[in-house]
Amino acid sequence: MTYVALASLHHALAFLLLAALIAELTLVRPGVKAREMRTLLLIDGVYGAAFVSLLIFGFLRVYFGEPGHHYYFDNTVFWSKVSVFALIASLSI
Numbered sequence: 001m002t003y004v005a006l007a008s009l010h011h012a013l014a015f016l017l018l019a020a021l022i023a024e025l026t027l028v029r030p031g032v033k034a035r036e037m038r039t040l041l042l043i044d045g046v047y048g049a050a051f052v053s054l055l056i057f058g059f060l061r062v063y064f065g066e067p068g069h070h071y072y073f074d075n076t077v078f079w080s081k082v083s084v085f086a087l088i089a090s091l092s093i
Helices: 002-027 034-064 069-073 076-092
Strands: none
Touching: 002 034, 034 069, 034 076
């Protein structure tokens, strides 16, 4: 049951992260007004919180999930996803 809950929350956070990014991309344009800037600040906070939460719950899923951490640590696809996630994180700073 823990694995299902962690997996569900992990996926929900991934969709929240994507939704926040799309919202930011639609609001950012030249001549943004102060009201829209406050909205962007709020959305950026949601984006950051979703990003950190996604990372935390992803690693919780690795350590407490059914396959076990040995499955993930030996998996090149897992490390590719972590690398892409880290690259995106460094580009968004």
